[in-house]
Amino acid sequence: MSGSANLQVQPAEGERGLASWEAGDLSELLLPAWDDFLDLAASLDLDEPSRLTGWTARAICVHLGTWPGSRSLQLMREEAGRANQDPAGRVDHGATFDQDSHNEALLEAWGAAPRARVLEALAAARDETADYLSSDDLGAIGSRPVRSMLGPLPLTTLVAAGAYELAVHALDLAPAGARPPTPALLCAGLAGLVDTTGALTSRLDLTAHAACLAPDVGWAFAATPAAWTTLELPDLPETWPAVHGTVVDLLDASCGRRAIPAMLTRRELRLHHVNGLLALAPLVEAVPGLPGGAALRTAVRNVRTVGRLLRRIPGVPGATGDPGSAG
Numbered sequence: 001m002s003g004s005a006n007l008q009v010q011p012a013e014g015e016r017g018l019a020s021w022e023a024g025d026l027s028e029l030l031l032p033a034w035d036d037f038l039d040l041a042a043s044l045d046l047d048e049p050s051r052l053t054g055w056t057a058r059a060i061c062v063h064l065g066t067w068p069g070s071r072s073l074q075l076m077r078e079e080a081g082r083a084n085q086d087p088a089g090r091v092d093h094g095a096t097f098d099q100d101s102h103n104e105a106l107l108e109a110w111g112a113a114p115r116a117r118v119l120e121a122l123a124a125a126r127d128e129t130a131d132y133l134s135s136d137d138l139g140a141i142g143s144r145p146v147r148s149m150l151g152p153l154p155l156t157t158l159v160a161a162g163a164y165e166l167a168v169h170a171l172d173l174a175p176a177g178a179r180p181p182t183p184a185l186l187c188a189g190l191a192g193l194v195d196t197t198g199a200l201t202s203r204l205d206l207t208a209h210a211a212c213l214a215p216d217v218g219w220a221f222a223a224t225p226a227a228w229t230t231l232e233l234p235d236l237p238e239t240w241p242a243v244h245g246t247v248v249d250l251l252d253a254s255c256g257r258r259a260i261p262a263m264l265t266r267r268e269l270r271l272h273h274v275n276g277l278l279a280l281a282p283l284v285e286a287v288p289g290l291p292g293g294a295a296l297r298t299a300v301r302n303v304r305t306v307g308r309l310l311r312r313i314p315g316v317p318g319a320t321g322d323p324g325s326a327g
Contacts, residue, residue, distance in 0.1 A: 009209065009220070011227035016143045017195045018230050019156035026160070027133045033163040033188035034126040037064075040170055040178050041122055046115055048176035050169075051257065057176035058118060060169050062110050063103055065121025066128055070106055071097070073128040073159065080141040080155040097147040129159060150200065150287055157199045164192035164291065168255045171248065186247040187217050191232065193254055193291055194219040198228035200287055201280060208279035211242040212250050241276030245269045254291045 018026060046058035066072045113121070132138060138156065145152035153161075167189020170181035181189075194212055198221030201208050211220035211233075220240070221230050243250060249268045252258045263269045271277070283290055284297050 009222040009229060011222055011224060011229035013227060015227040015229050016154050017157060017198050017221065017228050018160045018191065019142050019154045023133055023138050029188050029191060030133065030160060030163050031130055032184040033166055034129060036182045036185040037166045037170055038122055038126060040181065041119060044173060044176050044178055046118060050172045051175050052172045057173055059107055059111060060172060061118050061122055062107060062113065064125060064166065064169065065118060066124040067106060067110050067121050069109065071102055073132055076146050076155055076158065077132065077137055077141065079146045080144040083144040083146065095147045095152040097149055099149040132159060150290065153199055157195060161192045161196045163188035168251055171251065183216065189251055190217065190247055191219050191230065194221050195230040196291065197221060198223045198230050200283055200290065202228040204282055204286055206279060206282060209240060210277060210280065211240055213242050213244050214247040214250060217247060239273055241273045243269060243271055
């Protein structure tokens with residue numbers, strides 16, 4: 001990381017992470033992720049179980065598709081078009097969407113759909129994304145808030161977060177015969193995770209920065225109460241808080257598919273400069289269901305435990321030392 005030790009990252013005024021990217025760059029990130037998932041799904045036995053308890057491959061694919069009556073991207077575009085922001089640009093932080101109930105209704109209506117219809121619904125969702133990314137709506141309403149299970153988020157932030165969901169579910173589908181997802185899908189998934197975390201950090205009026213770094217890709221955000229930036233970097237300043245691991249390990253940890261303490265013990269995950277992660281502690285309490293919340297909670301607990309120990313050692317003033325790496 002020596003080449004980036006002096007790198008300073010500050011969001012531009014009004015920046016909204018991936019929602020502020022150029023349309024072509026965003027398309028190059030997100031559409032290959034969709035294309036890979038569609039290719040992966042085409043070879044599945046939809047009646048086989050996934051690694052997600054109680055969900056078959058069919059249920060996962062139905063949940064990701066566009067169906068009559070589902071909350072499609074088109075409906076979210078219409079919601080963003082109706083969004084009324086106050087002069088300060090604030091929105092109701094309680095504007096959540098009941099994703100669980102929506103999934104239940106969707107599976108009740110379409111859970112027995114034939115294989116061809118399930119694949120058509122997935123392709124329709126991909127086409128909706130492509131249409132949005134090439135439309136004037138991307139610039140006109142992409143930064144407007146819409147409801148999500150995490151509270152209000154910009155429309156384009158949710159579209160990008162869809163790549164995170166695709167990546168996680170691609171891994172979930174391995175027991176049903178799915179091949180490993182491509183690096184493009186995994187990279188886009190990690191980008192969606194980091195970008196959403198930046199959006200939530202800014203929404204809670206926090207100032208913080210952090211990164212997820214894998215051997216072959218790295219994503220980071222820097223947020224203030226007014227803006228956040230999301231960027232892909234091969235490495236970051238040495239003093240930045242970061243979680244290191246393979247992309248698969250980072251995604252599995254973020255969605256709770258694997259136990260964080262065990263991953264830290266085996267050094268499948270490594271936390272660096274975790275004192276900086278304390279700035280993100282309010283996210284764990286304020287956003288139920290936060291992707292990566294378990295990892296943040298573990299990091300915060302590690303930092304506070306080290307701090308308490310340091311305060312008991314004579315000659316260590318204020319426990320201000322950074323414990324560096326945990327795990």
